[in-house]
Amino acid sequence: MTTADRSPGRHPGVGRVRPGSGPPARLFNSAVASYAVVTAWEVGLLDEMRASGRLDIPRFAREHDLHEPSVRAVLQALEWAEVVRVTDDADEAKPGDAFAEVYATKGFFGWLLGGCGELLRTGGTVARGGSQGRARIRRDAGRIGTGTADFGRQFIDPVLHRMLEEIDYTCVVDLGCGNGDRLVSAVLARPGSRGVGVDIAPDAIEAARRRVAEAGLLDRVALVEADARRLEPRPEFADVDLATCFLMGHDFWPREDCVAVLAGLRTVFPRLRDVALGDTYRSGEAPGPELPILTLGFEYVHALMGRYVPSLDEWRDVFPDSGWRCHAEHDVTLPPNTKIFHLVPAC
Amino acid sequence: MTTADRSPGRHPGVGRVRPGSGPPARLFNSAVASYAVVTAWEVGLLDEMRASGRLDIPRFAREHDLHEPSVRAVLQALEWAEVVRVTDDADEAKPGDAFAEVYATKGFFGWLLGGCGELLRTGGTVARGGSQGRARIRRDAGRIGTGTADFGRQFIDPVLHRMLEEIDYTCVVDLGCGNGDRLVSAVLARPGSRGVGVDIAPDAIEAARRRVAEAGLLDRVALVEADARRLEPRPEFADVDLATCFLMGHDFWPREDCVAVLAGLRTVFPRLRDVALGDTYRSGEAPGPELPILTLGFEYVHALMGRYVPSLDEWRDVFPDSGWRCHAEHDVTLPPNTKIFHLVPAC
Numbered sequence: 001m002t003t004a005d006r007s008p009g010r011h012p013g014v015g016r017v018r019p020g021s022g023p024p025a026r027l028f029n030s031a032v033a034s035y036a037v038v039t040a041w042e043v044g045l046l047d048e049m050r051a052s053g054r055l056d057i058p059r060f061a062r063e064h065d066l067h068e069p070s071v072r073a074v075l076q077a078l079e080w081a082e083v084v085r086v087t088d089d090a091d092e093a094k095p096g097d098a099f100a101e102v103y104a105t106k107g108f109f110g111w112l113l114g115g116c117g118e119l120l121r122t123g124g125t126v127a128r129g130g131s132q133g134r135a136r137i138r139r140d141a142g143r144i145g146t147g148t149a150d151f152g153r154q155f156i157d158p159v160l161h162r163m164l165e166e167i168d169y170t171c172v173v174d175l176g177c178g179n180g181d182r183l184v185s186a187v188l189a190r191p192g193s194r195g196v197g198v199d200i201a202p203d204a205i206e207a208a209r210r211r212v213a214e215a216g217l218l219d220r221v222a223l224v225e226a227d228a229r230r231l232e233p234r235p236e237f238a239d240v241d242l243a244t245c246f247l248m249g250h251d252f253w254p255r256e257d258c259v260a261v262l263a264g265l266r267t268v269f270p271r272l273r274d275v276a277l278g279d280t281y282r283s284g285e286a287p288g289p290e291l292p293i294l295t296l297g298f299e300y301v302h303a304l305m306g307r308y309v310p311s312l313d314e315w316r317d318v319f320p321d322s323g324w325r326c327h328a329e330h331d332v333t334l335p336p337n338t339k340i341f342h343l344v345p346a347c
Numbered sequence: 348m349t350t351a352d353r354s355p356g357r358h359p360g361v362g363r364v365r366p367g368s369g370p371p372a373r374l375f376n377s378a379v380a381s382y383a384v385v386t387a388w389e390v391g392l393l394d395e396m397r398a399s400g401r402l403d404i405p406r407f408a409r410e411h412d413l414h415e416p417s418v419r420a421v422l423q424a425l426e427w428a429e430v431v432r433v434t435d436d437a438d439e440a441k442p443g444d445a446f447a448e449v450y451a452t453k454g455f456f457g458w459l460l461g462g463c464g465e466l467l468r469t470g471g472t473v474a475r476g477g478s479q480g481r482a483r484i485r486r487d488a489g490r491i492g493t494g495t496a497d498f499g500r501q502f503i504d505p506v507l508h509r510m511l512e513e514i515d516y517t518c519v520v521d522l523g524c525g526n527g528d529r530l531v532s533a534v535l536a537r538p539g540s541r542g543v544g545v546d547i548a549p550d551a552i553e554a555a556r557r558r559v560a561e562a563g564l565l566d567r568v569a570l571v572e573a574d575a576r577r578l579e580p581r582p583e584f585a586d587v588d589l590a591t592c593f594l595m596g597h598d599f600w601p602r603e604d605c606v607a608v609l610a611g612l613r614t615v616f617p618r619l620r621d622v623a624l625g626d627t628y629r630s631g632e633a634p635g636p637e638l639p640i641l642t643l644g645f646e647y648v649h650a651l652m653g654r655y656v657p658s659l660d661e662w663r664d665v666f667p668d669s670g671w672r673c674h675a676e677h678d679v680t681l682p683p684n685t686k687i688f689h690l691v692p693a694c
Contacts, residue, residue, distance in 0.1 A: 030377030042471030073650035080634035121464035124389030287427035303420035
């Protein structure tokens with residue numbers, strides 16, 4: 001057994017093993033460091049370091065009621081990835097060369113590992129055919145929401161806000177409103193406007209209600225627990241003239257379903273004039289060293305879930321058949337392969 | 348918000364963000380690829396590719412009743428890490444430059460992500476003080492066992508077998524026997540010898556019983572479900588003259604407990620003359636680019652679980668106080684920072 005395992009392989013590429021370093025070590029250590037990013041974010045370590053430019057390790061653990069050896073292990077993994085540097089006396093940590101970039105992209109790590117980690121861990125079972133595997137699909141909706149909100153706020157919302165400045169709206173619906181942040185911003189940006197948030201998750205509706213209340217907008221914003229793919233007309237929808245919909249458009253597919261959902265919007269929202277549909281499309285990129293963040297994980301997770309991710313061309317092609325015209329396409333920096341389509345009625 | 352997020356930081360190291368590529372992308376993609384290694388192993392893809400030197404993707408999915416888009420996503424992630432190459436027509440995959448090394452070390456990925464992935468995912472909760480966090484510690488014992496068995500068989504057992512050739516034994520106990528592989532090998536290696544397997548996990552005892560039956564050793568091997576740290580003398584233990592114990596010695600700590608366990612072995616096994624104690628010790632290494640596989644994850648996982656990992660010096664120091672003398676130290680290639688201590692009675 002061991003002789004065979006360590007001998008030169010029988011086939012090209014199955015060569016002699018130099019165990020324990022090189023590619024496997026980098027992959028393995030990166031997986032640990034990626035989890036450390038998520039944990040460091042969730043316990044407040046990344047924010048503390050960003051705010052203070054340093055971290056007093058024992059004090060941070062004490063003040064946040066954290067198990068100090070765990071905090072030190074997280075920092076050790078972050079240090080491997082050059083996200084932090086731990087001082088020689090080992091009681092202080094400072095931002096490392098990769099800190100700013102990792103801080104900005106922490107939401108992607110939260111989405112992948114906090115949100116979809118259990119799906120990835122059970123991938124072997126999930127990939128098995130039939131309902132047994134499918135039944136094992138488990139994601140953490142709350143942490144998916146926190147992750148997407150973090151990168152959405154930084155990279156998507158500024159583009160959306162510039163778009164909204166050029167759109168005349170009085171009542172905006174956000175389909176898949178999550179924690180309500182984006183909806184609240186859109187309503188606040190337009191004096192006198194109203195809003196409706198739609199989300200399938202009761203927890204999201206609860207969070208959005210708190211956000212709307214904090215913003216003092218309870219009299220201007222309605223919240224509806226519903227599946228955005230299966231909406232019926234309602235009184236709250238009567239005056240909606242702008243719809244926003246972010247990072248869920250791929251859930252409308254396959255194509256014939258997407259046509260039905262997009263065409264249906266004009267029935268459900270009879271005064272709808274503009275749609276801002278932002279989504280990540282299938283990259284079609286070969287997985288080389290320049291592959292940016294998210295793409296590989298986004299396509300992997302959706303494949304495991306059996307969800308189709310349309311390409312850019314498929315998106316462009318579906319609008320005319322759904323009664324919409326794409327007035328403009330706006331790129332965002334991140335996520336990669338993501339556009340905000342500005343749709344207007346085709347006629 | 349977004350202006351602040353994208354402006355140069357207020358502190359050194361919190362600099363301008365160049366989002367989406369560089370370190371965060373490599374970390375993120377490595378985490379995806381690491382999970383792909385585990386899933387590819389578990390669905391038989393790695394073994395098929397090693398045996399055949401290639402993989403017919405649609406046929407492999409069909410014959411193993413696997414969801415083909417999931418198989419393709421796994422291969423895409425493995426291709427990013429150069430573990431495989433997918434041909435231009437995209438229906439065949441071949442081993443990539445990193446295949447042999449990743450194949451040899453797949454057990455470490457299975458241990459980390461299959462075995463401890465849910466612990467890592469809930470690290471933020473676990474790290475919180477008090478029993479609430481501690482209660483969230485969840486690991487998958489079966490997949491931990493499969494992972495450690497895979498690298499143990501390749502890298503530890505050959506060293507152990509050379510050791511055993513020089514030890515005169517008639518009855519061997521394996522403490523923490525897992526699936527029974529190591530115990531069966533030790534008994535088979537010495538004609539007429541007998542064995543006892545001890546494990547705390549009922550599933551492990553079941554698996555070991557099957558292994559012993561397969562080897563036709565039911566009349567020579569006894570299996571005992573018990574905590575190796577809290578053993579009492581039993582008839583099965585009376586003739587044991589060799590004890591092996593692998594990758595669990597750190598569970599004997601803290602020090603005073605370890606002294607008690609090691610000293611107790613001489614009472615529990617009155618004829619015990621040799622102990623082969625193999626374990627991974629605390630590295631003390633700074634987490635630089637040369638850090639090998641496992642170390643970072645091993646120390647991270649044990650920190651989260653609140654388990655102490657002793658250093659090499661601490662191990663060397665504990666033997667005399669426990670009534671043992673370290674007759675020899677044997678290095679193994681992998682895991683890194685791992686020794687097999689050959690202990691003999693101090694007097």
